[in-house]
Amino acid sequence: MWSRNGFGRFLPLAAVTMLAVSACGSSTPSTAPVGSASAPGAGASQAATSNEEYVWISQNSTLPLFVARDHPTLMLAGKDLGVKVRIAGPTTIDLAAFISTIDQECAAHPAGVIVVGWDPSLSASVDKCIDQKVPTVTDDADLPNSERLSFIGTDWYQIGVQQGLVQIADLKARGLTSGKVATLSIINADNMKAARQGFVDTLKGSGITIVTDEDDGGASDQAATKTAALLAAYPDLTGFAGFDSESGAGIVTALDEAGKAGKFTVTAMEQSPEFFKTVKEGKVTGIVIQKRELFTYYAVKMLYDFNHNSFTIAGLDKWGTSTIPRFLDTGLVMVTKDNVDQVLAAQK
Amino acid sequence: MVSETTKAVLPRRPNPVSRAGTALGRSRPLLLLVLIVGLSTAMSIAFPALFPTRANISAVLLNAAQAGILVVGMTVLMIGGAFDLSIGGVLALSGIAAGLLAKDSGVPAPIALLAGVAVGSLCGLANGLIVTKLRINALIATLATVGIFRGITQLFSGTGVNEIGDSFKAFGQADFLGLQSPFWVMLVVVLAGSFAVSRIRFFRQFYYVGGNARAATLSGINVPRVMLLGFVFMGALAGLAGVLSASRLNAAVVTAGTGVELSVITATVLGGASLQGGEGTVIGGLLGVVFIALVQNALIISHVNVFWQGIVVGVVLLVAVSVDLLAGRGR
Numbered sequence: 219m220w221s222r223n224g225f226g227r228f229l230p231l232a233a234v235t236m237l238a239v240s241a242c243g244s245s246t247p248s249t250a251p252v253g254s255a256s257a258p259g260a261g262a263s264q265a266a267t268s269n270e271e272y273v274w275i276s277q278n279s280t281l282p283l284f285v286a287r288d289h290p291t292l293m294l295a296g297k298d299l300g301v302k303v304r305i306a307g308p309t310t311i312d313l314a315a316f317i318s319t320i321d322q323e324c325a326a327h328p329a330g331v332i333v334v335g336w337d338p339s340l341s342a343s344v345d346k347c348i349d350q351k352v353p354t355v356t357d358d359a360d361l362p363n364s365e366r367l368s369f370i371g372t373d374w375y376q377i378g379v380q381q382g383l384v385q386i387a388d389l390k391a392r393g394l395t396s397g398k399v400a401t402l403s404i405i406n407a408d409n410m411k412a413a414r415q416g417f418v419d420t421l422k423g424s425g426i427t428i429v430t431d432e433d434d435g436g437a438s439d440q441a442a443t444k445t446a447a448l449l450a451a452y453p454d455l456t457g458f459a460g461f462d463s464e465s466g467a468g469i470v471t472a473l474d475e476a477g478k479a480g481k482f483t484v485t486a487m488e489q490s491p492e493f494f495k496t497v498k499e500g501k502v503t504g505i506v507i508q509k510r511e512l513f514t515y516y517a518v519k520m521l522y523d524f525n526h527n528s529f530t531i532a533g534l535d536k537w538g539t540s541t542i543p544r545f546l547d548t549g550l551v552m553v554t555k556d557n558v559d560q561v562l563a564a565q566k
Numbered sequence: 567m568v569s570e571t572t573k574a575v576l577p578r579r580p581n582p583v584s585r586a587g588t589a590l591g592r593s594r595p596l597l598l599l600v601l602i603v604g605l606s607t608a609m610s611i612a613f614p615a616l617f618p619t620r621a622n623i624s625a626v627l628l629n630a631a632q633a634g635i636l637v638v639g640m641t642v643l644m645i646g647g648a649f650d651l652s653i654g655g656v657l658a659l660s661g662i663a664a665g666l667l668a669k670d671s672g673v674p675a676p677i678a679l680l681a682g683v684a685v686g687s688l689c690g691l692a693n694g695l696i697v698t699k700l701r702i703n704a705l706i707a708t709l710a711t712v713g714i715f716r717g718i719t720q721l722f723s724g725t726g727v728n729e730i731g732d733s734f735k736a737f738g739q740a741d742f743l744g745l746q747s748p749f750w751v752m753l754v755v756v757l758a759g760s761f762a763v764s765r766i767r768f769f770r771q772f773y774y775v776g777g778n779a780r781a782a783t784l785s786g787i788n789v790p791r792v793m794l795l796g797f798v799f800m801g802a803l804a805g806l807a808g809v810l811s812a813s814r815l816n817a818a819v820v821t822a823g824t825g826v827e828l829s830v831i832t833a834t835v836l837g838g839a840s841l842q843g844g845e846g847t848v849i850g851g852l853l854g855v856v857f858i859a860l861v862q863n864a865l866i867i868s869h870v871n872v873f874w875q876g877i878v879v880g881v882v883l884l885v886a887v888s889v890d891l892l893a894g895r896g897r
Contacts, residue, residue: 282820285724309716310824405872433872438819439632439811446625447866450616464821471815475628475739475746476621490817492728 270525271302272518273323276334276358277316278436279307283463283489287510288358295518301329303518311404311436317343324352330521335361335369336407351537353524357517358510359409368520370546371513374409377506378416380552381459381485384504386424388483389456396425397456399483400448402441402465405433410461417459429455434465441468442475449476457483457503467493470501488553491565497558507551507561516546594838598853601886602860609864616867624745630859631748635807636830637837637851638759639800642769644834646796647776647843648704652693653804653830654823655715660686660808662719665727665818668734675733679809686805687798689715694797698790712827719820727818738813748810755803760848772796776843833858836886857886 274292276284289305296303306323308315317340323331324347331347333340335356341364347354348365360369389397401417403410414431421428429452434441441464448455449472460466466486473479479501488494488507496502524542531539553561609617616622636653643649664682667673673681689711696707740747762769771792774782783789804823812818837854839846861882865875 278821280720280724280820282725285720289724309720430866430869431872432866433875435825437821437824438815438817439822442815443625443629443862444866446629447622447863450619450622450625450863451867451869453616464819467815467817472625476625490725490728495729 269302270300270329271304272296272330272332272521273304273306273328274332274334274357274514274517275305275307275316275319275323277308277313277336278311279305280309281436281463283510286490288514291511291514292518295515299518299522301518301522304328307334313337313339316340320344321346324350324354327352329525330354330518332357332517332521333361333366335359335364335366336409338363338408340364348537353521355517355520355542357513358508359407361408367524367540368542368544368546370517370520371548372508372550373547374412375416376547377461377487377508377550378413378418379420380506380550381413381461381504382417382420382424382426384485384552384554385421385426385457385459385483388503389424389426392483394425394456396427397483398427398429398452398454399457399459400429400452400455401431401459401461402434402444402469403431403461404436405431407462413461417461426457434460434462434468436462436464438464438468438471441465442471443468445469445472446476449473449478455482457485460484460486463487463489466496466502466505470496473501494553494558494561494565497553497555498562500555503554505553507553509548509550513546513548516548520546594836595847595850595853598837598850598857598886602853602857605857605860605864609867613867617864620744622863622867624749626856626859626863627749628746629863630855631746631752632807632811633826633830633833633855633859634752634852635748635755635803635810636826637833637855638755638848639796639803640830640834641837641839641846641848641851642759642763642772643704643796643800644831644839644841645763645776645843645846646772646793647779648697648793648796649831649841650690650693650708650797650800650804651705651827652689652708652712652715653800653807654826655712655719656686656689656801656804657808657811657823657826658818658820659689659715659719660805661812661818661822662723662727662820664809665730665734665812666723669727669730675731675737678734679737679813682809682812683802683805686808687802690798690801690804691794693801694794697797698794716820723818723820726820727812728816730812730816730818735813735816738810738815746814748814751806751810755806756848756852763848768792768795773844776840776845778844829858830855832883836883858883 292303292305307319320333320340320343327350330353333344333354333356336359338361341361344354344361344364344366354366355368355370356366358371359374360371385399401414403414418428432444432448434444441460445458445468458469460469467489469484469486470479473482484502485504486502488505494505497505520542527541529541530536531541640649660682663685664678667681668675668678693708693711696702697704738747742750771787774785774787775789775792779789808822811822833854834846834851835841836857837847837850839851861879865878870878
């Protein structure tokens with residue numbers, strides 16, 4: 219066929235294209251500097267050199283929530299501390315490319331690496347970074363079995379707990395003694411497993427049962443499709459809980475389309491600033507804000523402190539006895555009808 | 567009286583069951599139709615209060631709308647012996663373009679939507695030129711351009727466009743006979759596409775190109791031009807799917823269409839198209855999309871655990887594709 223002949227004749231060009239794709243394509247690592255400045259380090263005991271570079275690595279690295287909240291904060295942290303901060307990682311959910319990016323970045327010996335701990339399989343790569351004496355921390359989602367120096371972020375179990383508490387309170391407010399809820403999430407993501415566990419544990423004995431856990435792949439259109447099917451499959455459903463940033467938008471879309479918005483208890487994660495309006499409109503009962511700016515900023519700061527702290531613990535080597543906290547819970551904010559006006563005002 | 571020897575050489579008259587099996591084996595669309603009717607009937611009997619409801623059927627058809635639009639373009643391309651892996655990127659870029667024009671530039675919604683489709687067509691044109699002029703294999707070319715299209719999307723709008731506007735969302739959320747507009751648009755596209763592929767000379771040329779490109783060239787068909795327009799057609803449909811999705815959600819999402827190319831190619835092949843080219847029908851592709859959507863819906867209605875759903879869908883697809891192969895061997 220003509221297309222195959224073309225392939226054969228232009229195999230070298232195709233190979234070059236493949237290499238180009240592997241350098242910048244959607245399933246492969248992207249890398250972009252986001253912060254570089256020469257201002258003196260804020261609150262640091264030692265001035266940073268301008269060539270000091272920290273790398274933030276995640277899969278799905280251009281997720282709208284990351285772009286809106288994490289990337290600007292990385293830039294700010296770089297500016298405040300007088301160091302360079304770079305973003306890396308595949309722009310899609312691609313664990314193999316994610317692992318490969320961590321390995322390659324650490325091989326280049328940056329001043330520090332922040333890994334978003336999506337999956338336990340990343341632990342081996344994090345351990346390799348530590349073995350190479352590259353300070354490595356996790357943020358947003360943890361890898362507790364790795365040798366990472368610190369985890370900075372929200373306790374995802376608590377996200378499940380808080381969503382569960384809102385489900386229980388809203389059920390009571392509606393005068394019901396029992397209910398059925400469905401969850402939507404990226405089903406295999408480790409942090410979301412923790413959130414679902416917190417949700418399950420909180421709902422025990424509350425009269426609310428979880429009828430199913432569905433996978434929306436982190437896409438709002440998939441969440442809408444799953445929600446529409448769930449409405450048909452479970453006519454006696456009383457609530458939905460969404461654990462990735464796109465779940466909530468999808469749930470609301472499907473409920474709107476079915477003419478049932480406001481008739482369910484819906485708890486979700488923050489997405490866009492506009493999404494908070496759904497609480498005001500009564501379509502969503504509670505939205506979790508993760509304090510992303512806090513944990514992102516402090517992830518850079520923690521690495522910076524590890525490199526620049528002038529003390530040790532009882533004179534011990536800092537690689538054996540770290541000079542930064544092993545766990546930093548940055549907490550969360552639950553947005554409900556009680557405080558949504560305040561949040562909406564802050565978005566303007 | 568017929569002797570034993572004579573009996574042995576007489577052609578056997580196939581029984582009705584065997585004849586039905588052969589007919590199903592010969593026509594993938596017919597097989598899919600039987601499977602869709604069978605699955606729907608079984609689900610209606612097993613879950614009479616849940617499955618055959620207006621809301622559920624509406625949800626299934628709405629779910630199938632996006633892939634239904636895309637499968638028309640993909641079928642045409644696959645008949646011609648090529649396919650397009652960039653449709654997810656085109657879909658996202660078109661939605662973002664329309665959303666930005668409507669929200670940030672104040673362009674009237676209908677014009678913004680048409681501009682989104684035009685962006686999709688331009689992406690298709692770029693794909694077509696790379697494949698036909700540079701003679702780069704379609705797989706490699708579109709694998710490269712999907713990264714480019716997604717990169718452009720994120721450069722223009724890193725976080726997407728939310729709350730685009732009431733006049734914009736009116737197109738994707740309009741309701742007619744209980745079904746939302748994306749379904750009706752899909753129906754029009756499928757009917758027009760089916761008519762074009764079976765009746766219009768230009769579209770019939772894809773069969774010749776995909777069957778034997780050299781013979782097609784010798785018979786006077788301008789193969790590069792046909793394929794170039796095939797890619798433009800695919801791009802325009804991806805653009806249409808993108809703007810409809812943005813309008814339905816009232817938000818253009820930069821991650822829209824992630825993975826859609828594989829599900830559309832799966833549905834197209836399931837519907838009878840060949841990866842070698844020269845075979846396939848638009849109706850077959852649509853039935854493939856509906857069958858997959860129906861299986862996914864049936865699994866949720868049947869309360870199948872999410873971890874089993876992927877396995878079941880995979881097995882069902884393999885069985886569906888194997889039936890006509892087995893029937894073919896039996897002939």
